[in-house]
Amino acid sequence: MTIRTVSRAFAIAVIALGAALPAAAQKKGGTLTYTFHPEPTAMSTISTTAVPVSLVASKIYESLLEYEGPGMKPLPGLAESWTVSKDNLAYTFKLRKGVTWHDGKPFTSADVKFSIEKVVTPFHSRGKTYFGQVSAIETPDAHTVVFRLKSPVPYFLRDFQASESPIMPMHGFTADEIKEGKFRSAKIMQAPVGTGPFKLKEWKKGSHVILERHPGYWKAGKPYLDQVVLRVIPDGAARAIAIEKGEVDLAPMSALPPAEAQRLGKLPAITASQDGNEGLGPIMWLEVNNRSKPLADVAVRQAISLAIDRKRLVDVIWYGQGKPASGPIVSGNPNHFDRKLKPLEYNVDKANKLLDAAGYKRGKDGVRFKLTQNFLPYGEEWVRQAEFIKQELRKVGIAVETQSLDMGGWLKRIYTDWNYDFTSNFTHNYPDPTIGVQRAFISTNIKRGATFSNSMDYANEKLDALFVKAAQTADGPARNKVWEEIQAILRNDLPVIFLMEISYTHVWNKRVHGLITNGVSMYSNWDSVWVD
Amino acid sequence: MRGGTVRFVLRRLAQLVPVVLAIAALNFALAKLAPGDAADILAGQMGHATLEFTEQLRREFGLDLPILEQFLAYMGRTARLDLGISLIQQQPVAELIADRLPATLLLMVTALVLAIATGVALGVAAARRQGTWVDNLISVSALLVYATPAFWLGLMLIVFFSIRLDLLPSGGMMRIGVAQTALGQVLDVARHLILPAATLGLFYAAVYARLMRASMLEVYGLDFITTARAKGLSEGTIAWTHALRNALLPVVTLAGMQVGHLLGGSVLIETVFGWPGLGRLVFDALVQRDLNLLLGILFVSSIVVVLVNLAVDLVYGFLDPRITHK
Numbered sequence: 001m002t003i004r005t006v007s008r009a010f011a012i013a014v015i016a017l018g019a020a021l022p023a024a025a026q027k028k029g030g031t032l033t034y035t036f037h038p039e040p041t042a043m044s045t046i047s048t049t050a051v052p053v054s055l056v057a058s059k060i061y062e063s064l065l066e067y068e069g070p071g072m073k074p075l076p077g078l079a080e081s082w083t084v085s086k087d088n089l090a091y092t093f094k095l096r097k098g099v100t101w102h103d104g105k106p107f108t109s110a111d112v113k114f115s116i117e118k119v120v121t122p123f124h125s126r127g128k129t130y131f132g133q134v135s136a137i138e139t140p141d142a143h144t145v146v147f148r149l150k151s152p153v154p155y156f157l158r159d160f161q162a163s164e165s166p167i168m169p170m171h172g173f174t175a176d177e178i179k180e181g182k183f184r185s186a187k188i189m190q191a192p193v194g195t196g197p198f199k200l201k202e203w204k205k206g207s208h209v210i211l212e213r214h215p216g217y218w219k220a221g222k223p224y225l226d227q228v229v230l231r232v233i234p235d236g237a238a239r240a241i242a243i244e245k246g247e248v249d250l251a252p253m254s255a256l257p258p259a260e261a262q263r264l265g266k267l268p269a270i271t272a273s274q275d276g277n278e279g280l281g282p283i284m285w286l287e288v289n290n291r292s293k294p295l296a297d298v299a300v301r302q303a304i305s306l307a308i309d310r311k312r313l314v315d316v317i318w319y320g321q322g323k324p325a326s327g328p329i330v331s332g333n334p335n336h337f338d339r340k341l342k343p344l345e346y347n348v349d350k351a352n353k354l355l356d357a358a359g360y361k362r363g364k365d366g367v368r369f370k371l372t373q374n375f376l377p378y379g380e381e382w383v384r385q386a387e388f389i390k391q392e393l394r395k396v397g398i399a400v401e402t403q404s405l406d407m408g409g410w411l412k413r414i415y416t417d418w419n420y421d422f423t424s425n426f427t428h429n430y431p432d433p434t435i436g437v438q439r440a441f442i443s444t445n446i447k448r449g450a451t452f453s454n455s456m457d458y459a460n461e462k463l464d465a466l467f468v469k470a471a472q473t474a475d476g477p478a479r480n481k482v483w484e485e486i487q488a489i490l491r492n493d494l495p496v497i498f499l500m501e502i503s504y505t506h507v508w509n510k511r512v513h514g515l516i517t518n519g520v521s522m523y524s525n526w527d528s529v530w531v532d
Numbered sequence: 533m534r535g536g537t538v539r540f541v542l543r544r545l546a547q548l549v550p551v552v553l554a555i556a557a558l559n560f561a562l563a564k565l566a567p568g569d570a571a572d573i574l575a576g577q578m579g580h581a582t583l584e585f586t587e588q589l590r591r592e593f594g595l596d597l598p599i600l601e602q603f604l605a606y607m608g609r610t611a612r613l614d615l616g617i618s619l620i621q622q623q624p625v626a627e628l629i630a631d632r633l634p635a636t637l638l639l640m641v642t643a644l645v646l647a648i649a650t651g652v653a654l655g656v657a658a659a660r661r662q663g664t665w666v667d668n669l670i671s672v673s674a675l676l677v678y679a680t681p682a683f684w685l686g687l688m689l690i691v692f693f694s695i696r697l698d699l700l701p702s703g704g705m706m707r708i709g710v711a712q713t714a715l716g717q718v719l720d721v722a723r724h725l726i727l728p729a730a731t732l733g734l735f736y737a738a739v740y741a742r743l744m745r746a747s748m749l750e751v752y753g754l755d756f757i758t759t760a761r762a763k764g765l766s767e768g769t770i771a772w773t774h775a776l777r778n779a780l781l782p783v784v785t786l787a788g789m790q791v792g793h794l795l796g797g798s799v800l801i802e803t804v805f806g807w808p809g810l811g812r813l814v815f816d817a818l819v820q821r822d823l824n825l826l827l828g829i830l831f832v833s834s835i836v837v838v839l840v841n842l843a844v845d846l847v848y849g850f851l852d853p854r855i856t857h858k
Contacts, residue, residue, distance in 0.1 A: 048578050048620070125578035125580060128582060129580065184592070185617065185622040204808065206632055206809065206813065207808035231704060231708060233703055234803040234812050238702060241691075242703065245694070245695065405567075406566075407568070407576065412567040412572060435580065447583045451586065452580060
């Protein structure tokens, strides 16, 4: 049995247990300590949505909705109910009464309007993607908010996650900060005031963050935990030791090196799981510069795809922490992934024949042509993956030279200079493929200097039209058909070589319960998490 | 302090100003040579940021201005000792450094004291028993420790003392979220300090032991030692009272020069032990192209190094009264 199946069985058991047992089984009190590195630079995702900030801020701030299961079914949150107009152009949210901020002041519709209009839309990195179609936000009374849209947004109800659209207190910003638009450097970024189940107690930079229970939290009896503590441990091996010793309960979001996650996952007291990431949909590919021969030739890209043994890549380089990719959408996405798709084929003979037929003959040294590869500077696995890719491509007569750059250099070379042949890359589907997939492949996003954009120079009019259609069609079978077409085109054209659903591994001590609740479990507020 | 020494200190302090400013200018040029900037990094980190968003960040950070304008603004600020605001963290750089500097200084000073005390004692012991098994043992051990990578040594110490024996914590600077008395806190920090200080100190102890041994042997060959022996002084008195003071000068020189090196070495140690010091901050600032933070840390470190070297010059006079400061 693999870690994945064990962990899935465990997760199902936990959920089943949670549903079957009376609330008394869940113990109140105690502390959950997790570790991550780097440490957060702020306590709000308005400052940056980087993983360490999203992890901690999602316990402090809430949004209008909460979500359930891998499909991210919307549930009431700060809004206790909502209605959608027939034309899908007006969303009316009824806000919960009696909710207070951590400083005791009441939460009202003015906070929602202020947060979305003044803070999230202009300053959150995905704010304009989520709310760019909003024409007006009306607040007929203190507990009603109406969003009016210029055109339908099929994923609108998935916009209201705590880390994506945090609702912040209008009174938490000074008049000067608001007037000068200094939201990212506002004092509240370091001293947060939210409505969430936990509030900041202590932040010792470089060492730890302590969050404590918000006694006035609106959910009766929640949260179960007294404290959530983040311990900053910069070294991966030291993080693993802390988990093994029981000094730390949880290492979320691949905080441990893959080899350590695999090793610790086999210990009786510890669980390693990749569930709870479906709403993020992390995926890894080889980004290919389509601008010049030979990579402009689709047969060459298809041959490269055929030459890579993805199963070995997953098992050997990544210690089983993921699965071979089938296309641009991760298979864990229950709504939009085309279930008929199989992982991409591995067939060295076919790759060689394709390259022969395309006219790339081997020279005396067995080499057809040379390419340069870069890799994401995220750690040693990425270096080893680059070595692996080099070996695989050598089998079909492609000689590869590897270049190493740090993050600043890598971003500039790939997205500003466009000066590369191919590079490993890692991105997210996010809660909807219109948000996460479209931007990498639509031709309108071939923009010099835009990070994680269409650096490949891939332009396909038919695909562009399909993306536009998917963005305007309400979620359901008709929209899924569009996504199926998009997946088929990208699997054939291969503007990038889809490698692996890399996923995030979360490793925790079995004294912790109730962590996996939805598709963004680590960015959920953990109000129902409890410890033995 | 004599008048000559006071004048010497004042003159050296005045000389520091152009030196530190020149270092600051060089740092700026080096930092700007690296490709990419903080706006790219932050937008990249956040994922799926639009081009407009990246450009908005660049304007906020002042990175869209001509490079000469950025340089003049930076030098002007630095001359006023204003370190600016961290681009990524959006907090005053001085505050970020002040948060971390005490932890790094505690680790460095402890390691240095440990290294000098151990190194000097072992060096003297080896020199006094030159050619015996004691000398060989000390010399070979020093060579082994010197050749061992510090991060590996640190991990091995964790495995042994923390996991096997369960005697010491594996990392961090204190227990978190536990109410303690003031004395309890001091003892708690001391417990957490043992392994990182030992790891950092051992490497330098090995260096000093080898240097001290060589230096002592050289002093042993001088005439005044022969005179002391002829006077009938005990070997212990000769070693600790007469030879040591003379033999210490090279060790003091090296220790002073190595303070900058020690700051660099603490990056690895702080990483392995999760010690909340400057080391990790400088690494993150570099990787994230947080220009203001990086330059601020380099500026403060250069002041520390220059001041320590001044202190070393003063210690010379104390060790060897023939050296005067003019």
